[in-house]
Amino acid sequence: MLKELIEYMARALVDKPEQVHVSEIEGEQTSVIELRVAKEDLGKVIGKQGRTARAMRTILSAASTKIRKRAVLEIIE
């Protein structure tokens, strides 16, 4: 669920949606969501002063609160 959420948002933001890869490392309470995008698209998922990344993280934490978990979004360079 959380993985698909990030995947959908990231694909809609970038120029090369086919190069969006998301993996989820599930822990007992905390999940780490790793997002990889094409090098040219890195700026698009981060945004000016990290605003886009922050918005995605905010929505991610709302979604994870709902299922009583914690989730961290890592954008991998």
Next chain:
Amino acid sequence: MPTQEFEGKSLEEAIQNACDAFHLPQEQLDIEILSKGSSGIFGIVGARKARIRATPKETPLDAASQRAKEVLAEILKYVDVPTVVEAEVREECVYLNIVSNGSGLLIGKRGKTLNALQYLVNKIVSREMGKNVPIVVDTENYRSKREGSLTELALQLSEKVKKSRRPLTTGPMNAQDRRIIHLALKEDQDVRTKSKGEGTMRRVVIYPVKKSKGHSSSVAEAKTSA
């Protein structure tokens, strides 16, 4: 919107009927003439009605609102809250309303989650449309409630400023919230407002307006006479 057929004694009348039915001016309709109609001989023999087929043209804003609704609904699908998204075009702006169970989960602290959703939908749709489309995301009338409480805050602060003759600063606010404060005090001649600070730490400062005796009353007179 659907295509419909209309009739009239003349072509003009048929078009008028279509405009009335859709509540749109003629320019916003695609009109296909099926039959021009004729008044027949002396308007008695062989009179045929004019028939047209009319379809409302989709404006760019309609298209944007449709797409924005899809994007928001898709994001919310993964958040696992039962929601319905309503879209409408209001004053050159796409207004999306989320109908939900009212848990406040989608609003977040001081609208943080709602603003994040709004920002992302805006970004995604504007990118696809190739131009900036103003999109507002709302739920449970949060936006208008927030506007009400910020306006009240602005008035309270301005009263304090007028009494103490010292400037006061609000807490850090985003651009939308600051705009509400500025607008609330725009008409007030005794204070003026200015935004200060950088990025997320930007705040509104409310200053008292210095009055020199006699001068201000003449300004006030000039305003009333103008």
